[in-house]
Amino acid sequence: MNVLVLNGPNLNRLGTREPLIYGSTTHADLAEMCVAEGKALGFAVEVRQTNHEGEMVGWLHEAADAGTPVILNGAAWTHYSIALRDACSQLTAPLVEVHISNIHQREEFRHHSVISAVATGVIAGLGVEGYLLALRWLALRQK
Numbered sequence: 001m002n003v004l005v006l007n008g009p010n011l012n013r014l015g016t017r018e019p020l021i022y023g024s025t026t027h028a029d030l031a032e033m034c035v036a037e038g039k040a041l042g043f044a045v046e047v048r049q050t051n052h053e054g055e056m057v058g059w060l061h062e063a064a065d066a067g068t069p070v071i072l073n074g075a076a077w078t079h080y081s082i083a084l085r086d087a088c089s090q091l092t093a094p095l096v097e098v099h100i101s102n103i104h105q106r107e108e109f110r111h112h113s114v115i116s117a118v119a120t121g122v123i124a125g126l127g128v129e130g131y132l133l134a135l136r137w138l139a140l141r142q143k
């Protein structure tokens with residue numbers, strides 16, 4: 001099974017700034033971890049990151065058309081992008097929303113996600129390991 005891991009704006013900066021919030025793993029490290037975990041679980045995992053909303057919407061359409069499960073960290077778009085939510089609601093396979101930080105412990109504007117209502121499940125606050133847990137859940141669900 002193919003799985004898409006999609007990361008939104010500024011997540012390419014992981015490991016370079018704000019280590020107390022986001023840890024010291026870089027985006028390249030994160031991608032490597034996800035691909036390795038996927039391999040162990042029998043998945044072909046592709047990890048993508050973009051700072052362009054339209055590109056992200058296009059990737060979600062691709063996943064919707066192919067029936068591919070998605071692990072999504074929409075980053076700041078999580079909190080306000082109806083375009084992202086509308087694209088997510090077209091997905092036909094599971095959608096796991098992941099946040100590295102616990103958005104509920106942070107500023108008020110981060111507490112609400114417009115994605116959560118159309119996601120299958122949400123993982124927040126467990127660091128980059130949250131992506132690996134999302135992959136494991138996809139594997140468990142298949143059995």
Ligand code: CA2
Nearest residue numbers: 010011013014017075076099100101110
């Ligand atoms: O906790 C998360 O995963 C977030 O989705 C990360 C977003 C933030 O806007 C959400 O509220 C929560 C921000 C990603 C920015 O990542 C950076 C990483 C290192 C340095 C600067 C930004």
